Structure formats: structure tokens, C-alpha cells
Amino acid sequence: MDVTILDRHNYHTFVPLLYQVATAGLEPEEIAQPIRRILRDVPNVRFRLDTVTGVDLDRRAVITDAGEVRYDYLVLAAGSATNYFGQDLAQVTSALRDLDDAERLRDQVLGTFEAASAEEDHSRRRQLMTLIVVGGGPTGVELAGALAELQRHVLPHDYPDLDLSCARILLLEATDRILPGMPKALQDKAQAKLSELGVEIRFGAPVADADADGVTLRGGERIAAGAVVWVAGMRAPPLADVVPTPKGVGGRLVVEKTLQLPDRPGVYAIGDMAHVGGLNAQPHPMLAPVAIQQGNLVAESILRSLAGKRPKRFIYRDRGTMVTIGRNAAVAHIFGLRLSGFIAWLIWLTVHLVWLIGFRNRMLVLVNWAWNYLTYDRGVRLIRRASSRQHVSNGDEEAP
């Protein structure tokens, strides 16, 4: 059996640590691994760096920017994209879905403080030092906590002239709670810890509009800010839109309980882009454990199919979720246990270090974590891709 992996990047990204890249705690490359490196010892798998632009289900062909790839079996596993819920906010807010997002967000956050340090006007300075995180899910909570620690522990040393008591981090949540899906007791613990770090949480605060200078809430209230991060939800990626098959919630592809497309037994969709069981079924959460379990099942199903057997149905085994908030602080709901504080934080660290791909990456992340923990520092405070200021004069320049 020959397996071909098509991806528009030559690397796999460990998404759960993106927020640490965005807050200058890790080098971007440390949470990524070259796909060819991962597959080095698997002889029947080939990799192609291609962008998939469409799928012809009748002719059994994947259309890429470099031509067609014919298939007997196809597994669609292109992940998810940021959900702006129909609003046109991609250009005016920052997202946190891939390595480029994370690096741009880091540059933007550091850039607002550089701009604030050069700003004479008090209210404008205050605005620049206000960071808004839209969405109280796991990503929003982890990001808000890490930003708060950056503002509290690191930036005061970098900007001794700035009055950082003006700096604010707002977490805007449309509903009345953060971390949906977590037990109420852990939601409360996470909320208390965020408040302790200085994060202002606003419940019932749906965002109606956003621009480069802040957000407008649905009630009409205007909040000025230096940066707005949109982590309010995910939807199916653009690739899902071009697959001619019924769509479920958030544009996800409707698949049978066997993860096959309806009437297309050779085509599977898994992970964030699949809505299992059709429109009447509750979609699975867009989490890595779901995708991993589905990936394993599809591999088994295709092997069964080649042996003349029928594919099995997918049943999600929820082993729990965990969210880190800051130093020594996390909440974890795993194997039925509700953990918080230092012990949950230690489990979070261990699990993420183990799941990270590559021994070298683990070593580098461990060095950074130890450094960040012992020194209260964040070493990667580089502004690499400045967009607000053009650098035109001193030094050698090329278009990017």
C-alpha cells in the first residue's frame, strides 16, 4: 500500500503551545517538526508539499496547485480555521491558529508596547497598552493568562519609563462562563486565577464589530485597544467548502458514524473538519484527542476494507481536558477527576512535553520552560515581522 501525504506546509505544528509562542516564551520552530522527519522510518509513505484546491469525488482525484493526485482511499484531515461568525474581521484582528499567526501576534503585542513607549499622549498610550482577547474558551484563557504574566513580570523591566499599571488585558466572553464543557467548580477556579493575574473578564459581552483601534460590543459600548485577538471559535477550513458533500455545523463535512462521506465509502473526513453522524448528532469538540482517535480508526478501517471487512463506527473516548492559566496554575478534568493548582499544572506540563513531537524539540522546550520559570523571563521578545513601521533606510533590504 502506498500512502501519500499532501500538506501546504512541510511541517507539523503542535497547536496547544501556540499561545506560548505568541507570548515570547518559546521559539516558533520548537513546536513544529518536519513531516519528512516524522515519516523517515516509514517506507511506504511519501510526502508532497502541495496546496489542495479541490476534490473530484467522481473521478477520485485530489486537485492541487501542482496537478492531480488520484486515490483509491482519501482521508480529509485539514483541521480548522478561525470562525468569525460571518463577520469580516480577519484583517483587523489577530488569530491564533498556526505558527505564522503566533509569530505575528507576538510581534504585534511587543510592537504595541514599543509604540506606547514612544507615545506622548496619555490616553493613546493607555489604549496601546490595552489588549483584548475575544473568546473565553481554552485558547482565550491560556492566552489571557500568559499575556498577563508577560505584562506583570517581563515588560516592567523592559519599559521602566512606562506606567504599566495602565496596561489592561480584557477577556470578552459572549456567554456567562469561560471554559464551556469544564465542570462549574473548575470554571470558577480558572476565573479566580485569571482575576488574580489582573485579567478583566467581561461576561455577556458579544463583539459586534472590531477594527484596528478596538472593538464595539453588541450593546454599543466601545473599547479602545492596541490589539484584538479573535479566538472566539473555529469552523471548517476553506478546503471543506470545495468538497461537494453536505455540510454540518460550522461548515464541517457531514460523515457517517464510520467517518465515511455519505455514499462515498472510499472517502473519510476526520478531526476538526468532520461532523460525525449528521446534522441531528451533536458534533464532537474540535480537539486533538478526537482527531487522533479518528485517525487511528480510519487507518484500521481502510486495512479492514482491503481485507474485505466492514469499517467500524467511531466512539469518542473522552479522557478529559486541561487548561493552564499561569505559573503553578491549571485546571484539569481528567479520568473523572477535577484537579486544579500546582498538581494540575504539573500534569499539564508533563502531558504536553510528552505529546510534543521530537526529542530535540522536547529538550529545547524544557530549557525554555525552566528558564521562564526560574527567571520570570520570556526570552523570545523579538519583533521579526514588523508591519506598523516600515524599515527602509539603514541596512540591506529585500522584499519578503
Place this chain on the structure above:
Amino acid sequence: MDVTILDRHNYHTFVPLLYQVATAGLEPEEIAQPIRRILRDVPNVRFRLDTVTGVDLDRRAVITDAGEVRYDYLVLAAGSATNYFGQDLAQVTSALRDLDDAERLRDQVLGTFEAASAEEDHSRRRQLMTLIVVGGGPTGVELAGALAELQRHVLPHDYPDLDLSCARILLLEATDRILPGMPKALQDKAQAKLSELGVEIRFGAPVADADADGVTLRGGERIAAGAVVWVAGMRAPPLADVVPTPKGVGGRLVVEKTLQLPDRPGVYAIGDMAHVGGLNAQPHPMLAPVAIQQGNLVAESILRSLAGKRPKRFIYRDRGTMVTIGRNAAVAHIFGLRLSGFIAWLIWLTVHLVWLIGFRNRMLVLVNWAWNYLTYDRGVRLIRRASSRQHVSNGDEEAP
């Protein structure tokens, strides 16, 4: 005394290790350090992230994109830029002068092998796997050696389908020797080691023209290639062009032996952008030790000047140079000694680790070096900023 540092980047780059970033051995961020972090404990130094666009020597003002900064004393230390010797090659060749260059070159080298693996045509595939390094100075030698090890030890595992015996690395040198300034015996040792690694060195091969598909030598010979790296020389940065003062070799600012601009006792120029002693004097090599010694002298001179004393003259104390070629292989001419092989390589490693700024960076580089040495691997094989192929369809996209 108040000191203001103006820079268009918020970080300092350790230039000697750029070639390791370009060959996927180090994360780019590991050889950079935030300037505010470096200056954290120096109370009378302020940093401004500004691009300098001009200098008004009469009004004693530096012009930046964010306004003017007045000075009593001015030190111009903007480094150097790639020297294309009047040719228009910046758009068609890669350079290796800053972190962006290094990351782009890494992306380009890896991208040519991805393209080769998808290429059906044999001669086109062979072209893509040919890398040309123009210039046999220290940067060209170190880069060619590291590229050879990447081709020899790493890429065969990544591309089992590719016949890497077709892969070539050409080092083109206009004169009849590499590493000018080094003793002849060490030049020969370096040349032998490069040949052993499979690098083809062409002497007396000045490049007349280059484009995206290769180079044309002055004699008319055409060499097709997948990537051309131009490290044939350095000149003064564009900032030097806008300072109204006499220019020396390569557009460098002519300064007195005291490093002061002629008739401008309050203005100093140091490092790569200064030509000490005027047009009749041999310019100093564009090396970090020169710049560091000049920086120390200027600091002393300004303090002397404030105390009513006269500035001292600059005398370069040449403690030697060293160049690494590959595993266990370097040449070093230090303190009058001529060293090569393993001992020179160990000294090179130690010196560069010590000179790298930041304990955290040293730890991370050490982990990478140990990993690279023990596994013959290069971990950072990520294509982050692909330019040859646009990624338009699957996934969330924003303009960079």
C-alpha cells in the same frame, strides 16, 4: 549622561552563526537577543525602535521615521550591507546578512529539494539540486561546508526517492584563493576539507550576471542552479549614503584615526561602516573584533571629551580569525598560532558559545549543537516563508 540607542530592529543579531540558521541547524531566535533585555540593568540608556533615514550634522539631529532626535555626541554604527559591486542582483540572489536573510535562505534551500522531489525532468531536477555560493570569504566557506553536510547527512533520509549524487554545491571565487587574510597553509587545509565534503571550488570564476536560474561567469560560461547565494563582499549600509561626509572604500565613512568624522568632533563612526584614517589608509577588515574595540574606544573618548581631554587614536589589536568548515573541522589563526582540524573546531565552538549573548541562548544552541553532532541531523527543516508556491486554499489565511 543620557544614552539613546536607535535601531530598526528590537534585537541584536549574532551574525557569525547566521549560516547555521540558513542550514537548519539553529532556530533563528536563538542567535538574537532583545536589546531592551541586554540593557535592562543600565539605567541611563534608553532604546527606541526607529528607522534612521538621515543625519543633519549642522543641526545635530538624527532624522528618523518617527521624528528627530537631537544629540551632543553621535555614534554611527549601522554595520554593513551586501556588496553587489554595482550589479543589480539583490532580487535574484540570496544574501546572508541578517536573520531574515538566513531564514529565507533556509526556506529556499529546502524548497529547491521539495521542488526537485516533485520534478519529472532529469536535467531540471539536477539544476534544482545545484546550489551556488558566490564568494570564498569566511561566510562563503562556512556556508558551503554546512550546506554540504546538510546534503550529505540529512537530505538523503528526507528524500529517499531522490538521487542525491546529482546534488552539487559550487563555491565560486573570483581570485585564486579562499579565505583571504588567512595563512596559505590554512587556506589549503580549508580547501582540502571542502573538497572532501564534496564542495566544488572554482577559482578565477568571477560572476558576470545571475538570475533565478543560475549564474553566468565573466568568461561566458553558464551554470544552472536552484539557488544562488551572494556572499562575495560587503559595503557600507544605505545609511552611510545619506550622511553628508566623505566616503572611502565601499561607501564607508572616512573617519580620523580618532574615529571622528572630519571637522565633526562630536560625531563618530565605527565598525563596518567606518574607513579609518582616510583614503590613503588600508581599511580595517569588516569583522566584529574591530567594531568591538572601536566601540570601547569611542565610549572612552566621549568620557574623556566630557572631562576636557582629547580622544585617543584607534589601533586595531588583531587577535586572529577562525573559520569552521564542518564536523570536527575548522581553521584558526589566533595569537600567531596556526591551528586546524578538531582542536581548531573546539576552540571555534567555545569562542562562539561564549560570545553569544544570553545564557538562555547559549543553553539552546548547546542543545542543538549536541543534537546535530550526535545524530547528524539538522532539526529546523521548516519552510516558513514559502515564496515559490502560494498557499491559497486549505486553512486560514491572512496577508503577511
